[in-house]
Amino acid sequence: MLSVPLTWVDGSTAHTRDISAGGIYVLVDSGAPIAPWVSLELTVRRLGLRFRAFAQTLRIEPAGHRTGVAMRLHALRMLVLP
Numbered sequence: 001m002l003s004v005p006l007t008w009v010d011g012s013t014a015h016t017r018d019i020s021a022g023g024i025y026v027l028v029d030s031g032a033p034i035a036p037w038v039s040l041e042l043t044v045r046r047l048g049l050r051f052r053a054f055a056q057t058l059r060i061e062p063a064g065h066r067t068g069v070a071m072r073l074h075a076l077r078m079l080v081l082p
Contacts, residue, residue, distance in 0.1 A: 004042050008032065014069075016042070023073055024055060027066040034060055034069055043081070050079045 006014040012032035018025040019042075028034065034057055042051045055071035062068070 004044060006040075006042065008038075017068070021073070021076065023058075024071050026069050026071070027063055028069055030065060030067050032067065034067070038071070040071075040073075045081070048081045050081055052077045052079065 004016045004019070006016065006026060008014065008028070010033065012029045014026045014028040014032075016024060016026050024040070036057050038055050038057070040051070040053050040055050043049075044051070053073040053076040055073055057069060057071055059070040060067060061070075
């Protein structure tokens with residue numbers, strides 16, 4: 001499990017639960033708007049990498065006090081941090 005903090009454009013927060021080359025599962029604040037498509041950028045400083053992708057929402061489910069969102073990644077790009 002790779003937990004990386006995320007901030008959506010509207011200011012709500014999320015954390016990744018699972019990341020693979022084909023998809024991502026994030027836990028978002030309950031009640032946060034979830035779009036059918038989003039643009040993601042994740043920075044993993046300890047690896048010296050930044051990932052960019054478009055993500056398609058596949059599934060939304062309750063996850064305790066948060067909401068779980070499964071997304072398929074498209075056009076994934078990996079960039080090395082300077």
